[in-house]
Amino acid sequence: xxxxxxxxxxxxxxxxxxxxxxxxxxxxxxxxxxxxxxxxxxxxxxxxxxxxxxxxxxxxxxxxxxxxxxxxxxxxxxxxxxxxxxxxxxxxxxxxxxxxxxxxxxxxxxxxxxxxxxxxxxxxxxxxxxxxxxxxxxxxxxxxxxxxxxxxxxxxxxxxxxxxxxxxxxxxxxxxxxxxxxxxxxxxxxxxxxxxxxxxxxxxxxxxxxxxxxxxxxxxxxxxxxxxxxxxxxxxxxxxxxxxxxxxxxxxxxxxxxxxxxxxxxxxxxxxxxxxxxxxxxxxxxxxxxxxxxxxxxxxxxxxxxxxxxxxxxxxxxxxxxxxxxxxxxxxxxxxxxxxxxxxxxxxxxxxxxxxxxxxxxxxxxxxxxxxxxxxxxxxxxxxxxxxxxxxxxxxxxxxxxxxxxxxxxxxxxxxxxxxxxxxxxxxxxxxxxxxxxxxxxxxxxxxxxxxxxxxxxxxxxxxxxxxxxxxxxxx
Numbered sequence: 001x002x003x004x005x006x007x008x009x010x011x012x013x014x015x016x017x018x019x020x021x022x023x024x025x026x027x028x029x030x031x032x033x034x035x036x037x038x039x040x041x042x043x044x045x046x047x048x049x050x051x052x053x054x055x056x057x058x059x060x061x062x063x064x065x066x067x068x069x070x071x072x073x074x075x076x077x078x079x080x081x082x083x084x085x086x087x088x089x090x091x092x093x094x095x096x097x098x099x100x101x102x103x104x105x106x107x108x109x110x111x112x113x114x115x116x117x118x119x120x121x122x123x124x125x126x127x128x129x130x131x132x133x134x135x136x137x138x139x140x141x142x143x144x145x146x147x148x149x150x151x152x153x154x155x156x157x158x159x160x161x162x163x164x165x166x167x168x169x170x171x172x173x174x175x176x177x178x179x180x181x182x183x184x185x186x187x188x189x190x191x192x193x194x195x196x197x198x199x200x201x202x203x204x205x206x207x208x209x210x211x212x213x214x215x216x217x218x219x220x221x222x223x224x225x226x227x228x229x230x231x232x233x234x235x236x237x238x239x240x241x242x243x244x245x246x247x248x249x250x251x252x253x254x255x256x257x258x259x260x261x262x263x264x265x266x267x268x269x270x271x272x273x274x275x276x277x278x279x280x281x282x283x284x285x286x287x288x289x290x291x292x293x294x295x296x297x298x299x300x301x302x303x304x305x306x307x308x309x310x311x312x313x314x315x316x317x318x319x320x321x322x323x324x325x326x327x328x329x330x331x332x333x334x335x336x337x338x339x340x341x342x343x344x345x346x347x348x349x350x351x352x353x354x355x356x357x358x359x360x361x362x363x364x365x366x367x368x369x370x371x372x373x374x375x376x377x378x379x380x381x382x383x384x385x386x387x388x389x390x391x392x393x394x395x396x397x398x399x400x401x402x403x404x405x406x407x408x409x410x411x412x413x414x415x416x417x418x419x420x421x422x423x424x425x426x427x428x429x430x431x432x433x434x435x436x437x438x439x440x441x442x443x444x445x446x447x448x449x450x451x452x453x454x455x456x457x458x459x460x461x462x463x464x465x466x467x468x469x470x471x472x473x474x475x476x
Contacts, residue, residue, distance in 0.1 A: 024290035028447040036468050056238075062357060109229050111134075118132075138185070142181060184220050208454075292420040293446065294313050319419070428451060
């Protein structure tokens with residue numbers, strides 16, 4: 001198999017086989033695993049030990065939207081067969097998040113509330129605020145329709161592969177029922193400096209792109225989706241990842257943890273992973289790479305590194321700090337999601353923009369977990385200094401917590417991480433369709449988050465959904 005070193009099956013090598021092996025526990029791979037399992041595939045999902053052991057909130061998206069029946073997440077959860085009782089536990093909050101400036105805390109959410117905030121804090125005059133919100137809502141709805149109708153990914157074939165007639169997997173979705181204008185509306189262009197900084201901070205916090213800007217279509221969705229509010233989990237379950245993992249474990253496959261070195265190999269022409277500390281290999285008819293390939297290339301115990309792991313290096317990373325404090329120290333009126341801008345005069349990059357999520361404690365004590373993050377250069381060397389800046393920014397938001405924020409230390413994953421941010425190739429990225437096959441001769445696929453990074457969280461959902469359908473069609 002081109003790009004993968006072959007190891008021969010023998011009495012010394014103990015090989016276990018699945019239909020598909022997913023390497024990495026990021027959100028797109030979880031969604032794809034369920035879609036493949038729904039078409040009869042047995043799936044193995046491999047995760048790094050450090051990622052499994054970390055606080056679950058580290059991996060949860062900053063903003064989860066579209067959980068209603070007409071939203072991207074809501075539609076996807078139905079297509080994944082998530083039981084109604086679980087879907088009903090995802091509630092809706094009219095407030096998406098707050099954007100905190102040194103002199104203002106702006107609630108962003110349903111249109112009426114956002115309108116009042118923009119006018120009250122003098123970010124916009126009433127008429128311009130009304131036009132901005134109306135046009136952004138229309139553009140975001142048009143983009144949502146286009147996203148739900150788009151194939152998003154493709155798998156070039158050397159020959160026509162048969163598909164099972166029992167499930168419409170891998171086909172082109174139906175065209176949207178309406179045809180609204182797409183792209184960034186005129187009302188969101190050439191804005192006053194203060195309002196422009198407000199939108200730029202949201203773009204940096206919500207986009208998963210590295211150094212490039214979202215396309216006009218992606219930007220319209222990023223900025224307009226907040227008017228739909230946010231999704232909240234109720235009833236003691238706070239993690240979207242856990243909901244999806246439970247579905248996989250109960251019906252479609254298994255999870256394994258990779259605690260140490262491993263190799264990406266081929267056994268009897270099937271791609272998989274061989275463990276260095278044992279004579280065991282896990283293979284599948286398809287291998288789905290669900291982690292940053294440059295990080296994998298640095299982590300595998302192979303020289304030379306397989307060609308299919310080559311990819312442009314990430315330009316940015318999301319640096320996260322996990323803190324804990326008493327619930328009583330949270331300022332009154334502070335949202336569970338805050339985008340903090342330390343100086344509106346500086347570019348909306350680095351630790352000048354801090355995203356903060358508040359999670360209820362899993363225990364019975366009066367405490368909350370805080371996950372604060374900033375997007376920094378991928379080659380940043382002074383990580384400790386940047387983490388200190390992030391913590392200082394949280395203290396500025398929560399002045400009563402000064403000296404009471406307890407840093408929760410954990411080992412950072414080497415490869416199984418959502419935090420490395422890359423950029424699509426020129427003329428690629430949403431709304432273009434991306435190729436997920438790594439090699440024309442290999443049953444190996446890559447879930448390239450850069451291709452949908454401009455859409456943020458919803459891009460990850462769509463990538464896993466459509467890629468899972470395409471790989472299932474290949475396996476069929």
